[in-house]
Amino acid sequence: xxxxxxxxxxxxxxxxxxxxxxxxxxxxxxxxxxxxxxxxxxxxxxxxxxxxxxxxxxxxxxxxxxxxxxxxxxxxxxxxxxxxxxxxxxxxxxxxxxxxxxxxxxxxxxxxxxxxxxxxxxxxxxxxxxxxxxxxxxxxxxxxxxxxxxxxxxxxxxxxxxxxxxxxxxxxxxxxxxxxxxxxxxxxxxxxxxxxxxxxxxxxxxxxxxxxxxxxxxxxxxxxxxxxxxxxxxxxxxxxxxxxxxxxxxxxxxxxxxxxxxxxxxxxxxxxxxxxxxxxxxxxxxxxxxxxxxxxxxxxxxxxxxxxxxxxxxxxxxxxxxxx
Amino acid sequence: xxxxxxxxxxxxxxxxxxxxxxxxxxxxxxxxxxxxxxxxxxxxxxxxxxxxxxxxxxxxxxxxxxxxxxxxxxxxxxxxxxxxxxxxxxxxxxxxxxxxxxxxxxxxxxxxxxxxxxxxxxxxxxxxxxxxxxxxxxxxxxxxxxxxxxxxxxxxxxxxxxxxxxxxxxxxxxxxxxxxxxxxxxxxxxxxxxxxxxxxxxxxxxxxxxxxxxxxxxxxxxxxxxxxxxxxxxxxxxxxxxxxxxxxxxxxxxxxxxxxxxxxxxxxxxxxxxxxxxxxxxxxxxxxxxxxxxxxxxxxxxxxxxxxxxxxxxxxxxxxxxxxxxxxxxxxxxxxxxxxxxxxxxxxxxxxxxxxxxxxxxxxxxxxxxxxxxxxxxxxxxxxxxxxxxxxxxxxxxxx
Numbered sequence: 001x002x003x004x005x006x007x008x009x010x011x012x013x014x015x016x017x018x019x020x021x022x023x024x025x026x027x028x029x030x031x032x033x034x035x036x037x038x039x040x041x042x043x044x045x046x047x048x049x050x051x052x053x054x055x056x057x058x059x060x061x062x063x064x065x066x067x068x069x070x071x072x073x074x075x076x077x078x079x080x081x082x083x084x085x086x087x088x089x090x091x092x093x094x095x096x097x098x099x100x101x102x103x104x105x106x107x108x109x110x111x112x113x114x115x116x117x118x119x120x121x122x123x124x125x126x127x128x129x130x131x132x133x134x135x136x137x138x139x140x141x142x143x144x145x146x147x148x149x150x151x152x153x154x155x156x157x158x159x160x161x162x163x164x165x166x167x168x169x170x171x172x173x174x175x176x177x178x179x180x181x182x183x184x185x186x187x188x189x190x191x192x193x194x195x196x197x198x199x200x201x202x203x204x205x206x207x208x209x210x211x212x213x214x215x216x217x218x219x220x221x222x223x224x225x226x227x228x229x230x231x232x233x234x235x236x237x238x239x240x241x242x243x244x245x246x247x248x249x250x251x252x253x254x255x256x257x258x259x260x261x262x263x264x265x266x267x268x269x270x271x272x273x274x275x276x277x278x279x280x281x282x283x284x285x286x287x288x289x290x291x292x293x294x295x296x297x298x299x300x301x302x303x304x305x306x307x308x309x310x311x312x313x314x315x316x317x318x319x320x321x322x323x324x
Numbered sequence: 325x326x327x328x329x330x331x332x333x334x335x336x337x338x339x340x341x342x343x344x345x346x347x348x349x350x351x352x353x354x355x356x357x358x359x360x361x362x363x364x365x366x367x368x369x370x371x372x373x374x375x376x377x378x379x380x381x382x383x384x385x386x387x388x389x390x391x392x393x394x395x396x397x398x399x400x401x402x403x404x405x406x407x408x409x410x411x412x413x414x415x416x417x418x419x420x421x422x423x424x425x426x427x428x429x430x431x432x433x434x435x436x437x438x439x440x441x442x443x444x445x446x447x448x449x450x451x452x453x454x455x456x457x458x459x460x461x462x463x464x465x466x467x468x469x470x471x472x473x474x475x476x477x478x479x480x481x482x483x484x485x486x487x488x489x490x491x492x493x494x495x496x497x498x499x500x501x502x503x504x505x506x507x508x509x510x511x512x513x514x515x516x517x518x519x520x521x522x523x524x525x526x527x528x529x530x531x532x533x534x535x536x537x538x539x540x541x542x543x544x545x546x547x548x549x550x551x552x553x554x555x556x557x558x559x560x561x562x563x564x565x566x567x568x569x570x571x572x573x574x575x576x577x578x579x580x581x582x583x584x585x586x587x588x589x590x591x592x593x594x595x596x597x598x599x600x601x602x603x604x605x606x607x608x609x610x611x612x613x614x615x616x617x618x619x620x621x622x623x624x625x626x627x628x629x630x631x632x633x634x635x636x637x638x639x640x641x642x643x644x645x646x647x648x649x650x651x652x653x654x655x656x657x658x659x660x661x662x663x664x665x666x667x668x669x670x671x672x673x674x675x676x677x678x679x680x681x682x683x684x685x686x687x688x689x690x691x692x693x694x695x696x697x698x699x700x701x702x703x704x705x706x707x708x709x710x711x712x713x714x715x716x717x718x719x720x721x722x723x724x
Contacts (some may be wrong), residue, residue: 113633122381127362130386152556229631229650281680296611296629296652303543303569305611306586307629307652314606 043229082141093273105321106260110323115229126230136194136240143241145171145195146188151178163285164197167254167267169218169243170195195241214267214283217250218243225258230308230324234263234291258324263289290324335468352378352420354439355659356625357403358633359653365405365415368633370645371664378415378422392438393655394478400659401535404445406435412457430466436490437476441483441500448476448488456500460519469496481533487538487684489526495540495550510550511557528572532596533579539596541570541584547594563599566590574615574624576638583624583638585612591626593638606645613653617658627653 055071058064090097102108102115117124127219128134145168147161153176165171172193181198188196221242226235238256251271257264267284295301308323315323354367354376362384366386367379385519387409396402396414402423403415410429415422427446428435433450440446441456448454452473456465469476472491479485484500484506497508513522525543532539537560538550545566548559568586575582576593585591589608592601610630617624622638629652635645 121650123362123364123377126381127651130362217331289342294610303587305629306589307610309588309609312608313591315609 004144106320109319109320111318113228113322117229117232118225120272124229124232128236131233131236133236133240137236139244141194141241142147143170143194144192145197145241146184146193147173147197147199148176149186149198150200150234151176153199154201160274160285160287161199164199167219169216169286181299211270212281212283214252214269215250217247217252218245219252219254219267220251221248222253222257224255226324228322229324230291230294231258233294233307234324237261251300261290261322261324263291263324265289325546351418352376353417355661355664357393357579357657358395358627358649358653359405359655360649360653361389362386362500362651363388363390364409364620364651365390365403366649367417368647368649370635371666374651375647378420389434390654391435393657394438394440395657396440400661401630403657404438404440406438406447408434410435411451412438412447422626426457428455430455436473437478439476439478439483439486440662441478442482446476446478446500448473448486450490452488452490452493454486454488454498467498467500468496469493469506474526475528477529477531480533481531485531486529487529489529491543492523493526494504494524495526495529495538497538497552508550509557510559523682525569527570528720529574530573530582532575533577535579539575539582539689541573541685543569545570547573547584547599549596561596561599563594564595565592565601567572571628572612572615572626574617576617576624577620577622583615583617583626585628587611587616589628589630591615591636593641595667603641605641605643607634607636608632614655616656616658618658620662623654623658626659627656629653661698 037098055064056068056069060162101223129137142249147165149157149161153161161173165173181196185196219242221239223235223239226232235256235258244253250269252267252269253269255264255266257266265285265287266282267286268280269278270281271277291308292310293306296305296307298304315321328390335420339638349482352367355370358366358368360366363379364381366375367378368375387407390405392406394404396404401416401418403417404520405413405415406428407413410427412423412426412666413422414426426446428447431449431451431453435447436442436450438446441490442455444458446454446456448469450473451469452469454467454469454476458464469488469652470493471488472493473488474490474493476486476488479487486498486500487495488498491577495508495510496506499507512524516522523544525541527543529538529540530548531537536552538552540548540550545564545568547563547565547570547600549561550557550686551560554560557653565584566588567585568588568590570584571587573584575596580597581593581595583591583593583605587607589610589612589614591605591608593603593605594600595602605624605626608630609632610628612626613626614628615626617622617638623635623644624638625633625635627633627649631649631652633645633647633649633653633656634643637644
């Protein structure tokens with residue numbers, strides 16, 4: 001009520017200031033609007049705008065806050081009432097109730113990506129069969145991985161590399177010792193390393209987890225949600241980090257889960273308790289990765305060619321567009 | 325010529341509609357030809373929005389990677405593909421199939437340039453062997469242009485002029501009629517402010533139309549213009565763009581500016597008179613492998629490692645077309661035909677006219693108004709049908 005009053009007073013002030021020939025019309029309008037509010041006069045309502053009032057217009061801060069809270073409470077009440085009503089309706093209908101609407105999420109509203117891989121596509125199949133990871137998938141190479149850090153790593157980073165080597169079989173941690181990557185790469189190739197992982201640190205806070213240690217069994221690998229052509233390449237890259245035949249005795253599984261272009265890594269030990277129940281136990285470190293660029297050939301940030309570069313301002317203009 | 329083109333185009337349209345398959349025998353009237361890293365030749369018709377493969381995927385090997393492409397004749401009925409294994413394949417667009425295979429082995433490395441000069445194929449490989457392959461003759465002109473060649477290009481107007489350049493192999497312009505000595509040999513720029521030698525690494529070059537000038541782009545992100553007419557052997561203009569290696573360039577049809585692309589996928593138009601950045605063309609996500617401007621229209625096509633073919637407008641720098649082509653793309657050819665829309669649209673218009681003529685022939689002496697009424701009547705039954713269908717559907721829904 002108080003708000004209504006204040007708004008009216010505001011209008012009268014305006015009228016005093018303007019004093020246009022339309023004054024009378026305006027008065028009529030206001031009157032009719034009030035009628036519409038009270039008794040629902042439909043004929044004039046179509047012509048007349050409702051009296052504009054918003055809480056933000058109140059000048060007294062306390063008053064404004066009070067009114068705002070009141071409005072919010074009102075809305076909440078209405079919402080709860082509506083929900084209860086809907087629930088009752090559903091119960092009344094029983095089995096005939098319409099299926100529940102699927103909530104809108106960024107993922108299911110995703111913009112269609114034309115590079116989404118169709119598994120039956122011959123050309124992509126051929127391309128993948130002859131790409132850089134093809135020797136691994138044709139079982140010609142077994143992965144051997146070198147893990148190193150940036151120059152002068154902090155203790156946490158060093159511990160992280162050790163944890164990482166515990167979850168990737170056949171991986172070796174070496175200290176960087178200020179060596180240039182371009183010098184490391186030929187040495188790696190000479191010593192039959194297939195992959196090189198470099199841990200860089202930014203603000204020196206790699207995440208750490210303490211818990212059960214993984215065993216030395218070869219784990220299974222799960223790759224989730226790598227759908228686009230770029231995603232496929234990345235997925236293949238992760239897959240080629242792990243040896244070919246997992247040892248199911250170890251009951252260990254490494255998961256690379258892609259969601260909204262972030263890749264989450266988790267490492268679990270599972271057990272089938274019964275036919276329906278599965279127990280999992282998390283092991284090793286957790287980490288999250290984000291793809292910033294993909295290069296063709298070996299590392300050469302200056303003169304190498306990039307297959308894909310993440311460009312923030314051009315690519316992040318739509319929140320529902322994902323690249324992996 | 326134009327009528328001929330429309331006729332064939334129409335035939336294709338009707339064919340596609342009837343079977344929904346791509347017949348290899350019908351003439352392929354594509355606007356863009358793209359050679360891929362997997363070895364597939366792709367033709368893209370931008371008006372009909374179709375992309376076709378002209379190479380069988382099942383018979384491919386990685387040796388067939390297409391490194392260079394050029395048109396075989398001014399009518400653009402032949403497309404020449406230089407492959408990794410040292411063969412040159414000739415694709416006939418009228419028959420829509422490969423007609424000839426030439427063994428053009430010699431030197432080491434992949435093809436860095438290809439061209440056609442009076443029924444002879446000009447090729448240049450990475451090790452620096454530039455060779456003229458005449459049909460039937462064994463005495464081919466051979467030129468050693470220096471090691472680590474990155475690009476060889478023929479001049480569009482004076483076909484016997486050839487420019488080469490590469491890593492630590494500065495720009496040279498050759499006259500294939502007198503191949504002993506280059507007619508122009510560039511000199512490296514002055515030492516830098518520390519009095520150190522400036523390295524050379526030309527990635528792409530092009531002749532500026534209506535002049536002798538040549539524009540080059542380097543891995544050290546410089547764009548340089550050389551003028552063989554001037555006594556200076558050093559570049560007459562040098563400008564830098566971005567911070568990444570410039571991998572491809574193409575001169576715009578008016579010859580005033582150049583479109584360059586970098587290994588990070590940045591593309592820009594640079595003015596050749598003052599070396600100023602005119603505008604940047606956005607959209608590329610990966611390294612640009614090839615750029616080509618249309619001969620007359622303000623359109624530029626680009627392709628690269630991100631597997632997309634993109635067409636930008638040079639007037640308002642908008643992205644006109646974006647086509648996903650599934651493989652990494654190495655090189656592209658843009659047709660020099662203009663009036664793309666007319667080729668395809670005119671037959672449709674003719675058909676409409678014919679129909680109208682038939683209508684007018686059937687009617688004897690009828691006024692315009694009645695004619696329009698009749699047309700309306702002719703349309704109405706359709707509308708009714710649609711509405712009945714709709715109601716039927718609704719009823720069904722209600723019943724459900």
